[in-house]
Amino acid sequence: MTVKIDLHNHSCLSPCGSDDLTPALLAVEAMEQGIQILALTDHNSARNLPAFAEACELCEIFPLFGIEVNTIEDVHVLVLFAKLEDAMEFGSFIEFLLPPINNDPHLFGNQHIVNLEGEVTGKVEKLLISTSGISFNDVIEEGLSRDALVIPAHIDRSANSALSNLGFLPDLPYSALEAIRLPVASDTHGKTILTGSDAHYLQHVGRRACYLEMEELSYSGLKQALESGKVTYRR
Template identity: 30%
Template sequence: MFYDLHIHSALSPCGDDTMTIYNIFNMAYIKGLDLIAITDHNSLKQQYHLEKVIQSPILQGKINFLHGVELQTCENIHVLAYFQRGTDLKPIQQWIDKHLIKKVNDSLYYGHQYIFDDNDEIVDEEPHLLLSSLDVDVYEVVNMIHHFQGLAVLAHVFAKKYSIYAFYHDIPDNLDYDGLEVGSIKEQRELKIRCPHARDEFVLINSDAHQLEDINEPVYQIQQAQFNQLWRKRLCRKLQ
């Protein structure tokens, strides 16, 4: 499957206002992707309308998605959380709302935080700045994701800001993450050199798109079996 599992909608203040969920799915389909995830900063509130979008005549049966969110820890580390379709997102959002450090969004400075429905109509605007951090550390964020049966992927691990490497200068081997995100094939090759303890069995190369044209071309592939194996392993750990 060709994928892009790090895309920001207009709910993220850094996302362009043209990043409606309908536009995102259609651009991904036009580009030839099979699986995407919309991963807004510290919010799942755009996710509730995704099912209706992919039931449209153009998209039905042609593209799939995971629920996603990009969480920012108190150390300013970004962690991508993925949840299967059908997951009850409300308790997860309640946890995020509880721990988000509240600051009113200045839309003139940071940008709007629009929530769109499946007809691309604005139905709400998030008042709290989603670029704020949560008041919990990376270990607690990863534990929370697993509590809700999600997968935790450390985002853009070699970025100069908002990455696990920027904070630790390595990837801690006692952190129970499920995967890593890098920016290129070159960075993937560097993982074992720069981070010898890194578990690199599951590595994603996503776009981190904030504009429609930035969404991945059909270059990087993943097998559904890889996701199934990860979720089975996570469920087995929970049952132990």
């Protein structure tokens, strides 16, 4: 079957994300667009994932619980979990590795933790768009050891990407790759290339969703489908 997926989206927890983009609104918008597998991937934190889990359940969307990790080299990597509690544990680990620099909301934006209803229940003090203390190679290894999917984000972007910051894509056992424009003019080691919306505003949700051929709608089905890599990008 063909499944519409979008594995890269932010919420109001990311300082660069709109305050209006709550996890619940993300899920509702995705549902309206027929997205069946959806990930929330805030920068270096998992704290809006509990609200996202509830919202996806109500919207009958298959959720992936993600974090967009910013490595020491300033490269963005999506680390996506099947289980909320595994993502929360990994999120705490990544937040702990961030330097002790606090967010200035006037400069960078708010870092709101919200509930299902979108009410602000807290905020993260540390600046979430700092580079964390984990290297690119280590985040790939750490994610895989925790049974997560590891997907280098927007590899063809001119900043915060493997190709721009490392100069090449190391040959590592990624679950897949994410690019903005296709084809990618670089050696991608035969990996499946996905597109993701990287939505920071409600109107960006679904803008780069893609379609994956899957045997079954499950985490193991997704892993298998990423290995065989039958993706289409527009319909």
